[in-house]
Amino acid sequence: MSALPLLFTAGWASGVNAYLVVLLLGLLGRFGLADAVPETLQRSDVLIAATALFLIEVVADKVPYLDSFWDAVHTVIRPIAGGVVAALLAGQDDSLPELAAAAVGGTAALVSHLVKAGTRMAVNTSPEPASNIVVSTAEDIGVAGIITLAVFNPVAAAVVATILLVIGLALVSLFASRIRRALRRRRARRTARHVVAAK
Template sequence: MTIVPLIFTSGLASGINAYAVVLLLGLLGRFAGAESVPPALERTDVLVAAALLFLLEAVADKIPYVDSVWDLVHTVIRPIAGATVGVLMASHDPGSLGEVAAGAVGGTTALVTHLVKASLRMAVNTSPEPASNIAVSLLEDLSVGGLVTLAIFHPWPAASIAAALLAAGLLLVWLAVSRIRAFRARRRERRAARAQAHV
């Protein structure tokens, strides 16, 4: 069942950049003969719309704080895109996985990945210079491109890498939240100590 790792990987990639996933899958299906890509993603109107939205995201995603607003708007869009791609893949490969299950896998993976991405990007935005923001955005774009391409031709290795990246992202979010909580606790303690000193 090579469709399952493909749905998982495309779901994860959709949580980072849904438009890049749709565009790349469509191009690979149309020009590289990737049979696992549903014909609906290869349509010219879909490719043009995905390309325009990808370019818009490529700009917005590299501007500090604009990227966080963009992520907020895409909290709904990315999971829907992940679920839709999953359903299309399952319907294109009947008997491999139920469409509802495929939509659940793609949508849930996209949602979790999106939340990880949005959290980490908010942490990156605390840096005063824009270079780190641009570097992280480019790394995300390259990761999506590499993962989706690998998933088309080698689904299981791509899914393994995607799972490792998701686990690492969750760990980074947990570490960031822990550090923020520890910082706030220390700040409260210092305030309490100063208040006692003035009494």
Template sequence: MSVLPLVFTSGWASGINAYAVVLLLGVFGATGISDEVPASLQRTDVLVVAGVLFLCEAVADKIPYVDSLWDSVHTVIRPVAGAVVAALLAGQSGSLPELAAGAVGGSTALMSHLVKAGTRMAVNTSPEPFSNIAVSTAEDLGVAGIITFAIFHPLAAAIIAATLLVLGIVILAFLASRIRRFLRRRAQRREEKRLAGTGSHWPPG
């Protein structure tokens, strides 16, 4: 069977939490649950690093505004991780060219990352922090669930991932006004900090 469904699903999940994807796939491979996982993802050092970074993301992703900063930093990291994981999966399977797999995984990760980042901007317009915690927890559970499901039912998982991606894009369109509000607030805070810094350099009157 082609590894393409697993490549697509891992790409979608990597755009949300790349470290969880690497950690879960590595554990599934190391424990013998799946033979689709390449040895490079099963290495102890890879699992340890992925685990530590996953814990860091689990904390940062639940703090208002810190989550959006974290997303900004990962605009490159998540798509690259999605592409690398996809290429490794294709290399292990041999049923799909690695370059094609990398393109699918990377582009899918980029799209799901943009949906996640945009949604978080909209959530951050709410003054209370509980919505961030709820959304982040749902994302973590969703990634864990769909990667686990993809190991046993790759095609069905890919269909679910594609559906979630389309729904995310639709929801993002409805949240456009909130995202613009978030960006205006962020620009305003930066301008206030800049003016405060400029004012502190004026000589006393």
């Protein structure tokens, strides 16, 4: 069977939380639960780094506005991670050229990252911090569940990831005006700080 569903799902999940994807795939491979996971992802140094970065993301991703800053920083990191993970998985399977696999994983990661970042901007317009914690926790649980499903049933996982991506795009479109207001407020605060500093 083609590895395409697994590559797409891993890319989608990397756009939400790349460190958790690397950690879960590495652990599933390390404990012999997934033959499709390359040894590179199972190495101790990779697992330790992924664990440390995942723990940092767990905290940063639940703090209003810090989460949006974290997302901005990861606009490059997550698509690259999605592409690399997909290329490594394709290298194990040999059913798809690694460059094509990287394009699939990287593109899926970029789109899901933009959905996540846009959704978070909308959530940050809410006056209370609990919504950030709820959304972030749901994202982490969703990534863990879909990656685990992808290892055992990649087609079903790809279908779920596609549905979530479509819903996410619809939500970002729906909340576009709220996101624009949040960006305007952020620019206004930045301008005010510059004016104060110049005095």
